[in-house]
Amino acid sequence: MINNIKILYHQGKQYIPDVTKVEVPGVFRGRPEITNEIVDVNTLVELCPTAAIASNPVSIDLGKCTFCGECAFKFPNKIAFTKDYKISTNSRQGLIIKEGDVDPITLNPDLIRKEIYSIFGGSLKLRQVSAGGDNSCEWELNACGNVNFDMGRFGIEFVASPRHADGIVITGPITENMAEPLQICYDAVPDPKLIILAGTDAISGGIFADSPALNRSFLNKYKIDLYVPGNPVHPLTFINGVLELLKRT
């Protein structure tokens, strides 16, 4: 007993007091900024492993970007990744960062269904479905609930059964072999329900986008409520994205 109390005492305070403002350590690659500098655009577009960079104007699609950082290493005056981890949004178009864009990424309030705040504003239970995820996003989604990030303090939690859930969080590029289980799981969630895509693989297929082993037809059928980019998603990106989605608008 005494030992347990000692252990507890030695942990100190581990939780992040304000997950909306905390600064992340290190050289984290979050929201990129692209200057108007003239560069060899063809080389820039070519070097990206997932065709996330487009020209005219130069832009980066965070739904395709693996955050490898190669473009910023090769063209440091053109592209820089900031440490801004608030990169979730609710429109696919909103993930595309163009030359000169320096504003924070936000959610488009017009696209948020009204019932989201009224029904889920105080408590949101989510079912996670890994559909070809490489266990990195799954890891980080687990970390959202640990004592450091403590997403549970906002009433947001992952639950064991779709029957208890208010929505699903999909990770991975959606393999052919997971297409049916994903559909069954989604159907088992009571209405109204959310769909969140977590990670580059889920949003666009990422590096797997043109693999013949995928079946992404599920995504054509439904409206996506939140896109959370990352490779993997950072817990702070996920938590802040969901908090924005649940805000009174």
Add this chain to the structure above:
Amino acid sequence: MDNYLVINNNQTVLLKDIPVLNYEDFLSLNTSFIDESTRHCVNYFAYKLHNKLKLICCIADDSNSTILLSSSEINVDETEYPSFTAKHLSFHIFEREIHENFGIKYSDHPWLKPVRFAYDRHDKNSTIDNYSFYQIDSEELHEVGVGPIHAGVIEPGHFRFICNGEQILHLEIQLGFQHRGIEQLFLNKTKLLQRTTLSESIAGDTVVGHTSTFVKLWESLCNYKADEDIQFARTLALELERIAIHTGDLSAISTDIAYQLGSSVFGRLRTPLINFFQIWCGNRLAKGLIRAGHSHFYFTKELAAQLENTLNAYEKDYSEMWNVFKELPSVLARLEKTGVVNLEQATAIGTVGMVAKASGLNRDIRASHPDNNYVDLKHEPITKRHGDVYSRTQIRNNEIEQSIEYIRKMLQNIPEETKERAPLSLPAPNSFCLSLTEGWRGEICHCAITDEKGDLMVYKIKDPSVHNWLALALAVRNNEISDFPVCNKSFNLSYCGHDI
């Protein structure tokens, strides 16, 4: 000596130098190889060559750091071939894969159960949705199906239990839900950065393990020697990954026996370790850190000081927690004698890594086929005898302590950054290369073959989980079904690494 070729870890050879034997000789050579307990099969695979099928078998000899290569060419027709598996069970998974992908028939393979329902499998009518599980007809027994989607935030896989009351009689595991066709993508995607990104995604919890295996192999194909600072960083990162994941596993094991304190404390202790990866390379799972022929993230003296502080703080709290955990009767009651894999089973099915070592089978690439800084570290693997959940838990504790010691040793001698690196040339044509790495789960093996232009023609990935999933199925027999989660956690095998 002329019916097989002897190579070392990370060595590139000409494909034509691997002897081609007739199938009977090929079978007896390789099955007799592993009559020696110091030898085991690290990869055995097939690929289409004109209208034949080429088989390549790679046997590692742990006693002298060599790998023995041999091959055979067989017809793809109605012929039934005798199986390696009938002689040594440890070949079962490789032959099941060859059967599933190419339709090769075996006359005496005990169970040609599908491996992963790959998109390019031979029999498209066999699907993951219509697979029929092994059944036992009995009034007393009942079946429990779990998954593919599980209660926790984890990857998918299906577990089918046949139980006698609360007791598990038999467990069948069906995987394949995570199949993304990675091996084919390695061929289709021709940019090096794309292939590196793919290797970072084979198993996102083993980024350092799989990516360093890929880059070692690639550099060898390009006849390139990585600079000392790069070798250093790869070794350091691999050990750091091991400490981080083992710590997270101790948290998960605590969760599954409802030991809240262990769950929270081990869980939060992982955070500064993976945050250190973010400080170093911008990603908590080390994506972006390892690149063939160069590095964007030199390991500086400042980073060393930071890592030292991180480890000092970690160690104090870690050992305080472990010392309570390891003696708590309610913890031991759940872990001891639960989920046993004995040495005989571990050897027969060809387990590797932590799982093998927990059962007394000494398999550790860092010691048996060392490269990078392991040559100097002179790693001595830790083994246990009981093969139960507690042994697998203890191995993690011992390996955490050992890896911290290795990192401390390495930090005393940080190589200077090489400013001018030699450029990476193109891979050699008509070549074969094999690379082995001891990731935190165990032995990772990648093999590649290039064509006459030097393009990748075959890429084969083997995660340690490929060997170890069967160990989990055996371990839970005669255990209470309520102990399944903690058994499963004590193995912590990869779904995506298996399904690739």
